[in-house]
Amino acid sequence: MTDATATTSRAADPSPLWVKLLWVVNVAVAIYLTYSHYAVGASLACPEVGLVNCETVTTSKWAYLFGLPVALLGLLYGLAGLAFALFGRRLGLRRGRLVGLIYTGLGVVFVLYLVWAEFVMLQQICLWCTVVHVVTAVLFIYYLTAYFAGAPEED
Numbered sequence: 001m002t003d004a005t006a007t008t009s010r011a012a013d014p015s016p017l018w019v020k021l022l023w024v025v026n027v028a029v030a031i032y033l034t035y036s037h038y039a040v041g042a043s044l045a046c047p048e049v050g051l052v053n054c055e056t057v058t059t060s061k062w063a064y065l066f067g068l069p070v071a072l073l074g075l076l077y078g079l080a081g082l083a084f085a086l087f088g089r090r091l092g093l094r095r096g097r098l099v100g101l102i103y104t105g106l107g108v109v110f111v112l113y114l115v116w117a118e119f120v121m122l123q124q125i126c127l128w129c130t131v132v133h134v135v136t137a138v139l140f141i142y143y144l145t146a147y148f149a150g151a152p153e154e155d
Contacts (some may be wrong), residue, residue: 002137007072009018011057012089012092012093013088013089013093013096014088014089014092014093014095014099014100014143014146015084015085015086015088015096015100018085019080019085019139019142020085022135022138022139023078023081023082023085023139024082024147025083025131025132025135026074026077026078026081026082026132026135026136026139027075027078027079027080028073029128029131029132029135030074030075030077030078030132031075032044032128033058033071033074033075033129033132034069034071034074036071037058037063037069037071037072038069038103043055044058044126044128045147046126046127046128047127051123051124051125052125052126053124053125054126054127054128054129055116056122056124057122057124057129058071058078058126058129059124060117060121060122062114062117062118062121062122070114074132076112076136077107078132079094080103081103081104081107081139084096084099084100084103088100089102094147094150096152097143097146097147098147100142100143100146100147101143101146101147102142103142103143104136104139104140104142104143105140105143105144107136107139107140108136108137110138111132111133111136111137112135114129115133127132
């Protein structure tokens with residue numbers, strides 16, 4: 001690998017603009033859910049009919065992990081993901097994509113746990129939570145395909 005190729009690869013960005021925007025969406029929804037959790041008297045803008053009931057989901061025992069609100073954990077996860085998306089180019093393209101793949105893969109595992117808790121244990125879903133779940137899955141699919149597809153010059 002020549003010096004020019006190494007410099008180009010190191011400066012390449014593993015997260016395109018639309019991926020950064022998805023991280024912003026995750027952070028924004030997590031801020032809203034975290035605020036709703038801690039604000040006295042705040043209620044979520046979410047229907048409470050049939051299968052959809054954000055209040056039930058976000059106040060259940062499944063809305064906590066190790067005594068911390070899942071909304072707060074989601075906010076921390078989103079902020080770290082956004083920081084990676086903004087500054088990940090320092091890792092280089094291939095390594096950055098690998099980090100993105102591993103990080104979002106962990107996020108998807110947690111999302112699967114939360115979806116299980118919603119559907120199986122509570123038999124209710126939270127629309128706001130679903131936004132975060134879908135965005136996390138899309139981010140994982142992006143990093144998965146980007147890492148394994150890769151550009152030919154990276155190999």
